[in-house]
Amino acid sequence: MTTTTIRTRTKPATTATPKRRPRRERQGPAWVFLSPWVLGATVLTLLPMAVSLYLSFTDYDLFNPPRWVGLRNYVQMFTEDPRYWRSVLTTVTYVVIAVPLQLALALAVALALNSMKRGKAFYRSAFYAPSLLGASMSIALVWRAVFNDGGTVDNLLGTGGWVNRPGWALLAVALLTVWQFGAPMVIFLAGLQQIPGELYEAAAVDGAGKWRQFLSITVPMLSPVLFFNLVLQTIQAFQVFTPAFALSAGKGGPADSTLVYTLYLYDRGFVASHMGYASAMAWVLLIVIGAVTAVLFRTSRSWVFYASEGDR
Numbered sequence: 001m002t003t004t005t006i007r008t009r010t011k012p013a014t015t016a017t018p019k020r021r022p023r024r025e026r027q028g029p030a031w032v033f034l035s036p037w038v039l040g041a042t043v044l045t046l047l048p049m050a051v052s053l054y055l056s057f058t059d060y061d062l063f064n065p066p067r068w069v070g071l072r073n074y075v076q077m078f079t080e081d082p083r084y085w086r087s088v089l090t091t092v093t094y095v096v097i098a099v100p101l102q103l104a105l106a107l108a109v110a111l112a113l114n115s116m117k118r119g120k121a122f123y124r125s126a127f128y129a130p131s132l133l134g135a136s137m138s139i140a141l142v143w144r145a146v147f148n149d150g151g152t153v154d155n156l157l158g159t160g161g162w163v164n165r166p167g168w169a170l171l172a173v174a175l176l177t178v179w180q181f182g183a184p185m186v187i188f189l190a191g192l193q194q195i196p197g198e199l200y201e202a203a204a205v206d207g208a209g210k211w212r213q214f215l216s217i218t219v220p221m222l223s224p225v226l227f228f229n230l231v232l233q234t235i236q237a238f239q240v241f242t243p244a245f246a247l248s249a250g251k252g253g254p255a256d257s258t259l260v261y262t263l264y265l266y267d268r269g270f271v272a273s274h275m276g277y278a279s280a281m282a283w284v285l286l287i288v289i290g291a292v293t294a295v296l297f298r299t300s301r302s303w304v305f306y307a308s309e310g311d312r
Contacts, residue, residue, distance in 0.1 A: 056280035061273040073280035084281070086256050087264035090170065094260055095237040098174040103229055106181040110188035111218075124189065131182030140176065140246030147172040147247070163247050166257040173258055176243045184229040191225030192218070220305045227304045231296055238289050241266065261285060 031038075056073060058066035077084050109127055113120055133139050146152045149161035162168035195218065203213045219226075241262040244252065252259030252267070261281070269278030 052279045052282060055276050056283050058276045059274075060276040060279075062275055063273070066276065069276070073277045074284075077277070077280060077284070083256065083259065083264060087252075087259045087261045090257065090259050091238060091240075091261040094170060094174055094240060095234060097171065098177045098240075099230070099233050099237050101174065102178045102181050102233055103184060103226070105178060106184040106229070107188050107222075107226075109181070110185050110192055113185075113189055114192040124186065127185055128182035130180045133180070137242060137246055140243050143172070143176045143243065144247045164254055166255040169247065169254060169257045173240070173243045173247055173260075176247075177237065177240065184233060187225055187229055188222070191222050195221045223304045224306055227296070227300050231293060234292060234296065235289055238285065238292070 055066060057068060057070055059069045059072075060066040113124055113127075116123070144163055147162040149164060151161065153162060162172040199217050199221075200213055203217060208216065239262055240260055244258045244260045244263045245266070248254075248258045248263075250263070250267075250271075252263050262285075265278050265281045265285070268274045268281065
C-alpha cells in the first residue's frame with residue numbers, strides 16, 4: 001500500500017498596506033504653513049492691485065467717491081498731457097545712463113576683488129556699504145549738497161551746481177544710483193568665483209592675453225549672472241523715485257529735467273489729488289516693465305550661455 005502525502009501550502013501572512021490619506025488631507029499642513037504668505041499677498045498685494053485697477057477707470061480725488069469715467073484717464077495721458085511724455089523720456093534716458101554704468105562699475109570692482117589675495121573681505125564690505133543705505137532721503141539730501149552750487153563737485157571741477165542745470169541734473173541722479181553698486185558687485189563676485197581656473201590656464205598656454213581671456217571665458221561664463229543683474233537693475237531703474245525727489249525738492253526741476261515717471265505719478269496722485277489718473281499711470285508702468293522684462297528674456301537666448309547646455 002502506498003501512502004500519499006498531501007502537502008498543503010500555507011500562504012505567507014500579508015501585512016495590510018496602510019490606506020493613503022486623501023490628497024486634500026495631505027495638503028492641509030502645507031496650506032497651514034503657507035497661510036501667512038497667502039494672507040499677506042492677498043491683503044497687501046492682490047487686493048490693492050485690484051482697487052488700483054478699478055480706480056484707473058475713475059475720477060477720484062481722495063475726498064469724494066470715485067466716479068466712473070472709463071478710458072478717459074488713459075486717453076488724456078497719451079494725447080493731452082505733454083508732461084507725461086516728458087517724464088517717459090526722462091525715465092528712459094535715466095535707465096539708459098544708470099543701468100550700464102552701474103553694471104560696468106560693479107563688474108570692474110568685482111574683477112579687481114576677485115584677483116586680490118589679501119583684504120578681499122574688507123574691501124568687499126566697504127564697497128557694499130553704500131547699498132546698505134538704500135535710496136534713503138538722507139543720502140539723497142547729502143548727494144544734493146555735493147552737487148549743488150558751492151558743493152564738492154563745484155569746488156573741484158568748477159562746473160557749477162549740477163542740480164540747478166537742466167543738462168546735468170539727471171546725470172547727478174543717475175550717479176547716485178551708480179554709486180550704490182554693491183549688490184550687483186557681490187553677485188558678480190560670486191559668479192566669478194564659480195569659473196574654473198583651468199580654463200584660464202589653458203587659455204594662457206594657448207597664448208591668449210588678459211583681454212582675450214575676458215572676452216572668451218569670463219563674459220560667456222558670467223553671462224547668466226550678467227543677465228540676472230541686468231533684469232534686476234532695469235526693473236529698479238524704472239521705479240526710481242527718492243533721488244529725483246530729493247535733488248529736485250519734489251518738483252522734477254530744473255525745467256522738468258529730473259521729472260522721472262514715478263515722481264510725476266506722485267505729483268498727480270498726492271499733490272494734485274488725481275488718484276484715478278495716478279492709478280492709470282501705475283498700470284501703464286507695470287505693463288511697460290513687464291514688456292521690457294519679456295524682451296530681455298527673449299533676447300537672452302542669443303547671448304546668455306549656461307554651462308549645462310554644453311553637456312547636451
